[in-house]
Amino acid sequence: MPPDIALIESRALRRSVVHRVEALDKVKILTMLPDGTYVTTRMVADYFEVPESTINNLSQRHREELEANGLHILKGVEKSRFVKLNMSFTQVSGRGIAIYDRRAVLNVAMLLRDSAVARRVRAYLLDTEERVVHRPAGNPQPPSHGMPPGRRLGPGPHWDEWEVTSRDPAAEAWRQVIDGEIVPAPSAPDWAEGVDRRLDSMGRVVTALNHKVDDLSDDVREVRQDLRSLRSELRRPPRSPRSDTV
Known part of the structure; x- marks a missing residue:
């Protein structure tokens, strides 16, 4: 199994497992805001047991990647409405507020070096991927969650995608386009x-x-x-x- 530092160093590897948000609750329960979708910077820091400033610094260094995976900065009217609905008993200072969904929190776990909780999340992700990729020949993957033969850690469908695309040719065609395996025809809608x-x-x-x-x-x-x-x-x-x- 590659060490957890591989996730910190490789954005491609992070991209291949960023959808496995179940890893968060497998390691430690992530408490969400009342909307059930987002958490604040302070809540992310509490989950990883690090200072809030550590999460702020990490978010600034990796803003583009985190925003692509669910980090939002709310300002103005959007911020006021969100605070009113989800944080009515919390004083929020500053011009903007950062909120993270589960993918963004998992992305933080794959970037945060000095956190025991983050290391456990990375270890869980890598252990899960290793079990899927290197399943012994005498213990094949169950058909309902099968991986196509020869798949390796990295680009390509995981078991949930494979289960859907194996039944739906249209879904498989879109997966190939998304993964860059084929180029869509110019006339395709x-x-x-x-x-x-x-x-x-x-x-x-x-x-x-x-x-x-x-x-x-x-x-x-x-x-x-x-x-x-x-x-x-x-x-x-x-x-x-x-x-x-x-």
Whole structure:
């Protein structure tokens, strides 16, 4: 089995196992925010039992790779809404907040040198890959989770991908395109680009709806203020009529 330093040194090797997020909870339970998807920098530091500054420094050095695997920096309105939904009892300082999904946390585990927890996660990943790749001939892989013969640690489908693509030729064709094994024909429909456009349109619609809800909240607030003013007027005693003196 290659030492865990191989994951730290090889981005290609990290890329080949970054989807195995189950390794995190196998080593230590990762507590998530209420949305069940993200954690903050402090939560990542607590998981790996290192100072928060260590995670900040690592994120700055490997920002591009981490952002490709699920690190997001929230600012402005996006940050305010996220904090309101997930961190209502936490004071958040600074202009932005970094949030990590499970892939990003696993990516941190493969880059963090001085953490016993990170070393255990890397050891688990490498042990799992070794069992898959070097399974003894007398103990073949079960058919439902089989790996194609001759696969090695690195590019190519893992057992969950292989189970799907072995049943669906279209899925296998897309896997070959994604892994760079074949070049798609120029006339092939750009399915991924179409999905991106739809997601982008959906994001714009959701943003517009959020603005409408905010405007509606302002209107409701103004109506309530008008009602309070009207009630105050109604509670005032009527003025007595003035009599003319001769």
